[in-house]
Amino acid sequence: MSENIATGTPVRPSAVVLAGRFIHRNVLYVYLLFAILYLMLPVAVMALFSFNDPPGKSNVTWHGFSLDAWLNPFGVPDLFEVVRTSVGVAFISTMVATALGTLVALALVRYRFRGSGATNTLIFLPMATPEIVMGASLLTLFVAIGEPPFFPTNFVTIVIAHIMFNISYVVVTVRARLYGFDRHLEEAAMDLGANEWTTFWKVTFPIILPGILAAALLAFSLSIDDYVITSFTAGRTTTFPIFIWGAARVGVPVQVNVIGTAFFLIAVGFVAITTFLQGRANRPAPPPKMKEGATMPASERTLAPTEA
């Protein structure tokens, strides 16, 4: 009887009720297991098919185990240049977007100023706009300009586009870190005679650095994986996703799976290492002692990079 359970009166439940309760308690864990398997399935298939040995170009059915592609990952014409282009675009756009986005985040969190609401909206909009619309509208801009370096579209226009869509993600990630920032540390530095410049580089910057690194990591992975916007701004330049798209029609070479798997492992490794280091850096610090009656501000929660 549920009433008895609610009021806490002890009753001896029947076997059926016990079984029901057991299922009730564990069904969510079973669900979690299946959900994670479902999420991991495509990654596993991608990794598995990087060891495939297909006779022709098409790599969609299993033929046999082979290490050939792993031993010769750039054994497909143009693949090395394509990956190099992608890494170049990702590197440049990450550097610029991280710098610009961090400044915006600093302004938004540290200052009260007119227009902060509009700024927030402007930061949010690119994340809520379909990629195809962003890519298409950029292309119309470049076509309307109609002159180099914007048209015909090329490496430069890809970088411009990637910086554009990365800024918002950087702002959001760095801002999350800044909210958990104790302003007293800066005030203490100033009291001890440091000027604003020194305070920023010796106090503020080291503290928000993990947030900036997380943002850069996110920007890099978004950039290196972007197909939709890049397809509109690439022209004759080929990035790794554009190469895959072109290859998908005739059959994706096994080497593409090798590079995809390698990218995945590198990204996961990076996140694991930064999380581990951050965890170690955070652990030794004892929880701040509070005066009686003082409450912990909600902004004290710090976000792990994966949550941002």
Add this chain to the structure above:
Amino acid sequence: MNVRKRLIGLTPYLLLAPGLLWLLIFFVYPSIQMFISSFWSGTLETGFAVSLDNWTTYTRAIDRYQPQFLRSLVYGGAATIICFLIAYPLAYTIAFRGGRYKNLLLFLVIAPFFTSFLLRTQSWKIILGDDGILFGPLKDFGLLPPEFRVLATPAAVIAGIAYNFLPFMTLPIYVSLEKIDGRLVEAAKDLYAGPWRPGGTVAGAVVGALIGGALGAALSYDIVVLAGLGLLVGILVGTFFISQSFLRVVLPLSLPGIFAGSLLTFIPAMGDFVNAEILGNTQTRMIGNVIQSRFLENNDYPTAAALSFILMAAILAMVALYARVLGTEELTSAR
């Protein structure tokens, strides 16, 4: 001294300037340019001329590409519902039962999305293949008829979209659930919130049947079968898992997350063309496919710009309506 003060007042604007200028020039202005371009006539070779008379581009575009617009709406909506059904229990389990493994579990949920979008979709093509690793064995054992197929049907496209945009639903819901103070649930239980019966059974049945029917319609499968299936699952979930404390405490407090998550899923889902291209066929082309081919293959910039503009306007209108119905302003502040 006065100059110094004024300079300090300027600091936030100086910090903002480079980033915001970049967004104004390469995000805001292109949208305006796209609108102008939709009134172009001419070709790339001869040059373009703007004329208001070219408003007919819009009527022609709507006329010709109505099915693709409708398909984007239906596929995007169905994928959003599926995402929600998968993501909510997932986020709930991690937030409330994750314990000290919360961050690890969250990482496991996000990690797959560090692989390339296109390769993930390509993997689904392998998995869902007619004689692929999923259906091949089932057909060999006679559990499925040999002509059964998912690839190159709406179901494959919707499944691909739902998979690829799942984190956009999971993360906002997780964030809103994670913020909930567990003591509120305890307080509700102290105040006699128990199982929700028979309300949960009835509500589960109705919601389950509705969702099943809607998905059946979207997938162009048998509506009655899917509605029946939804009814069954709904009754089970509603009877055994929806308690009053969930209904009255947890669910309302997670609404901002649901709101943000469904928008962040639906918007890119509607504009997607990658899944339709890789997993679908010519009968599953969405409006994104049309925009892309008009732009990049036909160089038909005016029509493509008009279509993009209609897509954006339609999405904005739906978002505004949705925000009004749900009456929440959490969207832009959700972080």
